Amino acid sequence: MTITPRKRVAVIGAGASGLVSLKECLDEKELLDPVAFEQENHLGGLWRYVEISKENPNPHSSVYKSTIINTSKEMMAFSDYAIPANWATYLPNQKIAQYFSMYADRFGLVPHIRFGTKVLEVKELHDEQKRWLVRSQRVAAPGESEHEIKEEIFDYVMVCSGHHWKPRYPSFPGMKQDDPEPYTGEQIHSHFYRDVDAFRNKTVIVVGLGNSAVDLAVEMSMNQSQVYLSCRRAGHVVPRWILGKPTDQHRTRFTHMVPLFLMQFITAILFRISTPTVHENLKPYSKPFETHPTINSIFPERVTTGTIKPVRIIKKMGPGKRVEFEDGTVVENVDAVFYCTGYHISFPALHPDVVTDGKPNAENTNQVHVWNYMIPPRHPNLAFVALLQPLGAIMPMAELQARFLVQTLVGKIAPLPTEDRMDKHIKQLHEDIRKRYDDAPRHTIQVDYAPYCDQLAKKIGCFPTLTKLIGQYGLIEGFKLKMETIFGPPIPVQYRLVGPHAWEGAREVVWGYANDKKYLDSKYLQDTSVSDNKANVAEIVA
């Protein structure tokens, strides 16, 4: 008997997508030998708050002290590890970091992570097996001399390093110090904002209308600062709750069967009745589901109090602390301007052609050439995980991508399409995105949660069909579960009811999340944290 050696998999990053990729590889540990590289000394990626210091002036994480996620816990949980029933619906970043630590403990991930190790280069070997060379180096502690660079060969690489870390700046006259009569106040990208302490009782301008912009504007306005919010394309700012339900739980599979124009009409009415009339400068430029959602329940209320004043785009900055806007507004004595203008998609360890297929200026436009938001057609042994911007929660989407990639890699599901078919699919996807969304760098990888997850689940074999549900849970419960998957929120745990790596706790969690009292005491919905992170969280939250 010949024993096939396990394939070596490099997972780059130990944030949400890296952890789940590692876990999916370990679910196939007879066939795969994964190792994750994490440049920080902790897991959690973007969701782990990191202080800005002299030693660490530009952390990877953009999370500020007060960040609270805007997807509900039921929709953002990994499919086989529930978020405890007694945790809040919308989690602060500290709780999310705790959940990731609990997940890593539960599935024994930590021994497979090389912390404090930066991946310097990922280079294709062009050998017969299309393997990759990974060059990595341990990050030297202050006072320590440089560590040796290590070179290793991997059969497969999963890039899980995220795309919200390289700030994108706008360009306004007077913004640069060598401009004539420049602006002399502070200028900060939202990536570097950590807390409100230095920005109480100030006059500030916030540029943008994404989630960073509204979060920062609200926080500073609540701390006696006068905020001017400057946006070029206004859009809906949606509350966290609509009609007594978390907003992201209204979009069921049933609503996806309704034509988009009708859903946009109904949703616009729902938004209208759930938010106060806002300012002329915030009148939405597009219909619901045509921009990335901005979610904040307090923002419209702050606008009605005048503590946040919406203005048009900046026309000119300076001289001194003066700022002038396109609508004629002029503000003097502006202490700080916050650029909440998003991020460049960038993977410095990879040759840029891998993600762009050689197209020039791609980092500026954020155009990527990746099949199904995962695979660059000419590099089938490398995949991106979570390289998407969802209308919905990103973690379960990353999880389904990881499940799909791993199942393809071990040959348990159909092989990938040909290069030619991938190229055609990418072209079609770009056209569809352009038709539906504004032509802006923030909308190049936009995707709807349920349709995307369902197509991956069908490929994996874990889509909850009526036949499979009845086969597994009997006629009555199988039928009830099917109804829940159609009319209830499409929570990720539904992808563990049937198929490969189904989870015995899935049924109880589905009913527990549906608030069936009978299941709320399920052991799967309890807080069983043993992570030391719990203590830190308690301190922070207290």
Ligand SMILES: NC(=O)C1=CN([C@@H]2O[C@H](COP(=O)(O)OP(=O)(O)OC[C@H]3O[C@@H](n4cnc5c(N)ncnc54)[C@H](OP(=O)(O)O)[C@@H]3O)[C@@H](O)[C@H]2O)C=CC1
């Ligand atoms: N609480 C939470 O869960 C939070 C989540 N996030 C997430 O992080 C990601 C990044 O969000 P965010 O940092 O808000 O970035 P986004 O890319 O989502 O938004 C950028 C904003 O800046 C505007 N903008 C970009 N360039 C310019 C320019 N040159 N001049 C004027 N305006 C410009 C955009 O306008 P336009 O539409 O015209 O391009 C848009 O309003 C998103 O996925 C978001 O959901 C962020 C913060 C908090």
